[in-house]
Amino acid sequence: MSNSVSDRVSSFISHNNPLKSTSVHNELDRAAAWNYGPVSILAAFAGSHLILQHRLPKLFYGVDDNVYPRQDLHGDRAERHVATGKLTRAQLNRLRRWEAAHYNSVDHLPVFVGAVLSLQLAGVPNRLTNRVCAVYLAARAAYAGLYITVESEGLSWLRTLAWWTSNLTCIYAFVESAKRINHNVGTGTVAL
Template structure:
C-alpha cells in the first residue's frame, strides 16, 4: 500500500503547478483577463443545460418529449400514483423546473449588463466582479430553490435572487456612468 501512496506523492510533486516558475506570473495575468464573454456562456450553460429539469426527469424515467413543458403539471400526480416517484420527488422536480425557467427569464438582463459594461469600456475588474457575483448568486438561488422545501429557509432563495438582480442594476448604472461621462460638458459620450 505504501508504494501506491509513494507513487501518488511523487506524481503530485512532479505536476505541482506551484513549483512552476511561471505559475505566479500566469495566475497574476489571469486575474486581469476579461471574463465577460465566458460568464455569458456560463450563465447560458447553467440555465439551459445544468438546470434543465428534463435531466432529473430522465433519471426517474418520466421524460415526455411530446409536451415536456406541461408534463409535470399534467402527469405529475399520475407518476406519484403509479409509484414511479414519491410526492417529495414530484415537489423537487417542480421546483427544479421553476428554477430552470427563472434562470432563463433572468439571462437577458445579465447578458445586457455584461454587454453594456463591455461597450462602455468598463474595467475588466468591474466586469469580472459583476459576473462573479451574479453567477454565484444565481447558483445559490438554484441550489436553494431545488433543495429547500422549508418555508422558514426559503428566504435565502429570495436574498440570492435579489443579489443577482441588484448586481445587474449596479452594472448597468456603472455602464451608464461611463457612457455618459462628460456629456454635460458638451463632450461626445463615445
C-alpha cells in the same frame, strides 16, 4: 529533532513555492486582468439551459414525455406518476422546483447578457466586469441550489436573497455603465 524536520519542510516549501516564481506571478497577474464577461455569459447560458435542464431528472425517473414535456409535472399526468409509484410526492415537488429554477434562470439570462454587454460597451475596467460576473454567477448558483433543495418556508428566504443579489448585481452593472458612458456629457465629450 522536530525543529529540524519543520525547518526542512519550511525550506522545501519556500524554495518550491510556484507562487514565488516570476513567470507564475506574471501569468496570475495577466489572468486576473483578463475580461471574463463573454465566458461568464457562456457559463450563465450553460447553467440555465444545460445544467438546470429538468428533462434529465425526468428521464431518470421515467416520467418524461417528449411530445408534451411541459405537462409532465402538472395536472392529471403528475398525479398519475404519484399514484402509480413512479414518483413520490417529495420527488414530484422537487422536480417542480427544479423546473421553476430552470425557467427562472432562462428568463433572467437576457438581463445578465445585457448587463455584461453594457459593461463591455462602456469600457469599464476588466476587474469590475469580472467582479460583477463572479457575484452574479455565484448568486444564481446559490439561487438554483436553494430553489431545488429547500422545502422550508424559513430557509426559502435565502433563495429570495440570492435572487435579489443577482438582480442588484445587474442593476449595479447598468448604473456603472451609464455613469461611464455619460461621463463628460455636459462638456460635449462622451466616454465612448
